[in-house]
Amino acid sequence: EAGVAQSPRYKIIEKRQSVAFWCNPISGHATLYWYQQILGQGPKLLIQFQNNGVVDDSQLPKDRFSAERLKGVDSTLKIQPAKLEDSAVYLCASSSLTGIPDTQYFGPGTRLTVL
Amino acid sequence: DQQVKQNSPSLSVQEGRISILNCDYTNSMFDYFLWYKKYPAEGPTFLISISSIKDKNEDGRFTVFLNKSAKHLSLHIVPSQPGDSAVYFCAANRGYGQNFVFGPGTRLSVLP
Numbered sequence: 001e002a003g004v005a006q007s008p009r010y011k012i013i014e015k016r017q018s019v020a021f022w023c024n025p026i027s028g029h030a031t032l033y034w035y036q037q038i039l040g041q042g043p044k045l046l047i048q049f050q051n052n053g054v055v056d057d058s059q060l061p062k063d064r065f066s067a068e069r070l071k072g073v074d075s076t077l078k079i080q081p082a083k084l085e086d087s088a089v090y091l092c093a094s095s096s097l098t099g100i101p102d103t104q105y106f107g108p109g110t111r112l113t114v115l
Numbered sequence: 116d117q118q119v120k121q122n123s124p125s126l127s128v129q130e131g132r133i134s135i136l137n138c139d140y141t142n143s144m145f146d147y148f149l150w151y152k153k154y155p156a157e158g159p160t161f162l163i164s165i166s167s168i169k170d171k172n173e174d175g176r177f178t179v180f181l182n183k184s185a186k187h188l189s190l191h192i193v194p195s196q197p198g199d200s201a202v203y204f205c206a207a208n209r210g211y212g213q214n215f216v217f218g219p220g221t222r223l224s225v226l227p
Binding site: 004041042044045056091104106 | 119124149151156157158160161164204206214215216217218
């Protein structure tokens with residue numbers, strides 16, 4: 001079974017530029033999450049999708065961050081414009097409604113550096 | 116407000132000995148807890164979980180203990196192996212389908 005795929009793995013941009021990250025979850029997983037992990041901290045949830053609907057985006061900075069999950073499969077997270085404090089690893093995770101409850105499977109992450 | 120705390124940023128243990136990683140939480144509504152392990156340049160991987168109706172869950176070399184009255188859980192690894200060297204995150208939620216809150220992680224180094 002293929003894991004969660006993310007691209008790119010690394011991205012360096014200057015502040016005020018735009019950037020987009022892509023995630024393809026494990027096949028059949030209905031729930032998809034985007035997390036932000038700042039160095040030295042645990043992952044912080046940005047947005048959760050159930051199929052293609054948003055379940056929770058309470059911690060998403062909506063003035064600059066947006067995310068979509070078209071057709072309930074892969075997803076993109078966009079930052080426009082980026083700020084220095086957006087430098088972090090962006091993790092995508094997915095989970096199934098069956099199996100071990102609430103177990104999330106994470107992708108390798110995208111490390112974003114904003115200069 | 117940090118609801119899940121892992122007060123030891125790092126821990127070093129000799130191979131073959133026991134590793135004990137601690138986690139404290141402040142929200143009494145949390146009732147499901149997970150431990151994740153993370154290697155460099157990889158995403159976290161699920162290790163073990165425990166529900167609040169239990170006080171212990173064991174899976175091979177890994178055991179998680181939950182003390183609800185103290186709002187404390189711990190992960191025991193026995194015996195520790197060099198391959199266990201990683202960052203360990205504790206996470207908690209308020210029930211099925213609720214979002215998880217992660218601790219900041221503890222970096223475990225198992226020395227040969």
